[in-house]
Amino acid sequence: MSGAVLDADRVVAALRGAFTHDTGRQGLLQLAAERIRAAGAPYTSVYLYMLHGAELVLEAWSGRDTDHSRIPVGTGVCGTAVATGEDQNIGDVTAVGNYLACNLDTRSELVVLIRRGAAILGQIDVDSDAVNPFTPAEEAAVRQVADALAVLL
Ligand code: SME
Numbered sequence: 107m108s109g110a111v112l113d114a115d116r117v118v119a120a121l122r123g124a125f126t127h128d129t130g131r132q133g134l135l136q137l138a139a140e141r142i143r144a145a146g147a148p149y150t151s152v153y154l155y156m157l158h159g160a161e162l163v164l165e166a167w168s169g170r171d172t173d174h175s176r177i178p179v180g181t182g183v184c185g186t187a188v189a190t191g192e193d194q195n196i197g198d199v200t201a202v203g204n205y206l207a208c209n210l211d212t213r214s215e216l217v218v219l220i221r222r223g224a225a226i227l228g229q230i231d232v233d234s235d236a237v238n239p240f241t242p243a244e245e246a247a248v249r250q251v252a253d254a255l256a257v258l259l
Contacts, residue, residue, distance in 0.1 A: 135166035148239030156228035182206035197238030
């Protein structure tokens with residue numbers, strides 16, 4: 107995706123390569139988290155939350171640890187994405203009331219849903235230490251990875 111820090115084509119190629127070498131769900135989610143974070147700033151930490159009933163469960167991540175290993179649908183920015191069916195691009199987390207803080211350095215958050223047809227499988231949650239860093243190009247790049255995962259998982 108031109109203009110984006112995240113080179114989604116490369117991440118998707120890595121995911122497809124791993125898939126053809128029999129990498130399973132856990133490995134693909136971990137690879138996605140690591141490859142996205144490897145893009146560097148503004149990508150600080152990447153969390154793959156997958157939907158299990160009415161809860162999002164943290165299945166893979168790269169970057170800072172989080173206490174939020176399970177998030178009910180409707181709670182926080184992550185749970186709001188599932189409840190509304192809409193990606194969330196929060197430029198300044200201090201400005202929203204429903205933010206679940208993991209640490210004090212995170213300033214912004216991007217949540218892109220992983221969808222297969224009408225079904226929501228989970229989400230890619232990106233934290234950044236920068237304010238308002240996720241341009242439409244970054245959003246599109248993360249969405250490209252999410253769409254690839256929806257096919258490969
Ligand atoms: N900030 C998220 C919780 C997940 S952590 O950022 C990893 C939220 O508000 O839902």
